[in-house]
Amino acid sequence: MPDTIYDVAIIGAGPAGYTAAIRGGQLGLKVALIDSSDKLGGTCLKVGCIPTKALLFHAEVWDHLKHAADYGIDNVTEPKLNWTQALKRKDAIVAKHIKGLDFLMRKNKVTVIEGYGRLTGPAKDGIHTVSVFTEGGGGAAGETTLLQAKHILIATGSGAKMLPGLEPDTRILTNIEILSMPEAPKSLIVIGAGAVGVEFASIFRSFGVEVAILEFLPRLMPLEDEEISKELTRQFKKRGIDINTSAKVEKVERTETGVKVSYTDQNGKAQAKEADKVLVAVGRYPRTDNIDIDKTRIKLDRGFIHVSESMETEEPGIYAIGDIVAGLPLLAHSGGMAGIVAVTKIAGRAFRPINRLRIPACTYCEPQIGSVGLTEAAAREKGLEIKIGKFPFGGNSKATIVDSHDGFVKIVADQKYGEILGVHIIGPQATELISEAVVAMDLEGTIDELMFSIHAHPTLSEAMLDAYGAVEGMAINA
Numbered sequence: 063m064p065d066t067i068y069d070v071a072i073i074g075a076g077p078a079g080y081t082a083a084i085r086g087g088q089l090g091l092k093v094a095l096i097d098s099s100d101k102l103g104g105t106c107l108k109v110g111c112i113p114t115k116a117l118l119f120h121a122e123v124w125d126h127l128k129h130a131a132d133y134g135i136d137n138v139t140e141p142k143l144n145w146t147q148a149l150k151r152k153d154a155i156v157a158k159h160i161k162g163l164d165f166l167m168r169k170n171k172v173t174v175i176e177g178y179g180r181l182t183g184p185a186k187d188g189i190h191t192v193s194v195f196t197e198g199g200g201g202a203a204g205e206t207t208l209l210q211a212k213h214i215l216i217a218t219g220s221g222a223k224m225l226p227g228l229e230p231d232t233r234i235l236t237n238i239e240i241l242s243m244p245e246a247p248k249s250l251i252v253i254g255a256g257a258v259g260v261e262f263a264s265i266f267r268s269f270g271v272e273v274a275i276l277e278f279l280p281r282l283m284p285l286e287d288e289e290i291s292k293e294l295t296r297q298f299k300k301r302g303i304d305i306n307t308s309a310k311v312e313k314v315e316r317t318e319t320g321v322k323v324s325y326t327d328q329n330g331k332a333q334a335k336e337a338d339k340v341l342v343a344v345g346r347y348p349r350t351d352n353i354d355i356d357k358t359r360i361k362l363d364r365g366f367i368h369v370s371e372s373m374e375t376e377e378p379g380i381y382a383i384g385d386i387v388a389g390l391p392l393l394a395h396s397g398g399m400a401g402i403v404a405v406t407k408i409a410g411r412a413f414r415p416i417n418r419l420r421i422p423a424c425t426y427c428e429p430q431i432g433s434v435g436l437t438e439a440a441a442r443e444k445g446l447e448i449k450i451g452k453f454p455f456g457g458n459s460k461a462t463i464v465d466s467h468d469g470f471v472k473i474v475a476d477q478k479y480g481e482i483l484g485v486h487i488i489g490p491q492a493t494e495l496i497s498e499a500v501v502a503m504d505l506e507g508t509i510d511e512l513m514f515s516i517h518a519h520p521t522l523s524e525a526m527l528d529a530y531g532a533v534e535g536m537a538i539n540a
């Protein structure tokens with residue numbers, strides 16, 4: 063057994079794990095960060111948030127170029143996709159930020175260990191042991207070492223769910239394969255219209271690919287406010303995306319040149335679509351099945367781990383953060399904050415538990431979506447007395463300037479006191495605008511107060527001010 067006893071051993075170096083490691087270091091804790099990959103950053107940095115947002119930015123530039131002549135920029139001839147270059151820039155962004163993480167680990171004196179971590183059971187005399195398997199190189203057998211720590215943070219993240227009987231390959235893709243295809247497809251079927259599905263649909267449609275979406279539930283982005291789904295559907299249709307909701311996929315087959323997806327449509331009729339590739343974006347599963355959870359008292363809920371408000375599991379001294387946590391959305395920023403909460407508690411400092419209703423959800427498709435708190439339907443289901451304000455970007459001058467005046471800001475507020483209960487934005491920079499709503503809600507802001515908070519002109523954020531006003535029927539620009 064080695065001599066070093068860490069304050070915290072973190073298994074998994076995605077945004078939950080690396081954020082916890084950095085804050086742990088800042089709080090003076092001795093931290094070990096274990097990851098089975100030789101590159102830090104997890105799903106988010108390598109095959110999730112960052113690469114997709116890089117491609118979405120490329121797609122946005124492409125969309126603007128389509129209107130170059132309107133903007134007084136002549137001689138922009140037919141744009142042509144250079145997919146290899148698009149991937150190259152995306153990869154360079156990812157590589158830069160992996161290096162950034164390496165630097166931050168050194169800066170915060172975090173010991174990084176490459177290997178596969180497993181639990182070994184409860185603590186003995188207050189000390190936990192993690193077994194770490196490191197693969198041997200060049201055909202060597204590999205070795206298992208034991209690492210000791212006063213606390214463990216499990217941050218093993220999630221993987222893409224597949225449809226039963228399917229394995230990803232060069233035509234049947236998950237978020238991993240689609241981000242490194244040697245060539246862009248001419249046609250793409252996307253199964254699943256959550257954030258991952260609609261973002262990829264948006265990217266490839268901008269690049270001129272024929273895109274069809276098949277979604278099992280009756281609407282796109284089913285967790286968002288219904289009006290958001292409706293507006294997204296309207297705008298996606300306008301962009302030429304073939305949308306099929308209430309569609310139950312029955313079979314995915316490889317054809318001679320591509321794929322064929324058979325499904326039952328909303329009228330119960332058998333249908334089929336063919337394309338070069340299919341993206342399966344039907345959700346994520348928690349990576350908790352191969353880390354010897356059963357040697358502990360940790361409770362699982364369909365594979366996700368139960369935690370207290372300090373992120374501690376039922377096994378004292380073992381915490382869980384990130385995508386594996388039951389009841390938290392699978393988002394990088396909630397995982398990162400969960401990590402901060404856990405190490406702050408471990409360091410004996412005061413912390414603020416995560417409030418599920420204050421976590422923004424952002425989808426970076428075109429049009430963007432940003433939301434936080436209760437949807438109108440959820441507020442009504444809870445029996446709350448509410449009032450609604452809605453302001454269309456059509457009345458916002460900056461939206462017209464940036465040539466993106468579809469969409470709206472919708473506010474769900476408490477009827478009596480005007481406290482903001484939910485904000486739902488679809489339109490330009492919705493993913494940036496939503497932060498104002500999060501802070502306003504965190505500070506329990508009311509409509510009366512926010513109607514007097516000055517927003518610069520001309521900005522997209524003025525649409526927020528107008529939406530607060532709209533709750534009282536007094537938007538200035540509508």
Ligand SMILES: Cc1cc2nc3c(=O)[nH]c(=O)nc-3n(C[C@H](O)[C@H](O)[C@H](O)COP(=O)(O)OP(=O)(O)OC[C@H]3O[C@@H](n4cnc5c(N)ncnc54)[C@H](O)[C@@H]3O)c2cc1C
Pocket residue numbers: 073074075076077078079096097098099102103104105106107109110111112114115177178179180217218219220237258349352353383384385386392393394395396397426
């Ligand atoms: C295509 C796509 C786009 C996304 N876009 C966004 C976005 O824009 N914004 C957003 O907030 N979220 C986004 N997400 C979600 C986001 O990526 C996840 O919520 C986030 O990565 C979860 O962080 P995590 O640290 O819990 O786990 P992960 O990021 O999954 O990291 C887990 C790490 O643990 C390691 N690991 C697993 N098991 C072990 C083990 N036993 N031992 C050692 N190491 C192990 C893995 O190698 C990995 O590095 C996106 C996801 C996808 C798929």
